[in-house]
Amino acid sequence: MKKLITFALIALFAATAGAATQTLAQKHAKAGVRGNPTQEQCIACHGGSYEALAKQTANVKPNPHGSHMGPMQCDACHSWKGRSNLMCNDCHSFPKLQQKLRPETKNVQ
Numbered sequence: 001m002k003k004l005i006t007f008a009l010i011a012l013f014a015a016t017a018g019a020a021t022q023t024l025a026q027k028h029a030k031a032g033v034r035g036n037p038t039q040e041q042c043i044a045c046h047g048g049s050y051e052a053l054a055k056q057t058a059n060v061k062p063n064p065h066g067s068h069m070g071p072m073q074c075d076a077c078h079s080w081k082g083r084s085n086l087m088c089n090d091c092h093s094f095p096k097l098q099q100k101l102r103p104e105t106k107n108v109q
Helices: 002-013 017-021 024-029 039-045 050-056 095-101
Strands: none
16 A cells, blocks of 8 residues: 555656646645645655665665755755755755756756
C-alpha cells in the first residue's frame, strides 16, 4: 500500500505544465492528504528516510536531497500553500533545478 501511495504522489508531481501552478496542498488533496504535514509525514511517504529520498533523486544534478547542508526541513524548499523555492539558490545559481521544483519558472538557461 505504501508503494501505491508513493507512486500516486510521484504521478501527481509529474503532472503537466498546466497543473504546475497548483500548490502542494492541492496536489496532495487528490491523494487524500489534508492539512499541513509534518517533516516525519513527508519523509514517510517520500522515501521512508531522508537518505532514501536522496537516493531517489540521485540522478538530479545537483541532488537537492544530497546537499552539503545535510538533511533539511522539507518546507525549506517545498511550500505547502504557496510557491516553492529552491533554497540552494540563496547562495548558488541552479536555474534548471529551480525549474524542476517550480516548472512555471521561465527563462531557464
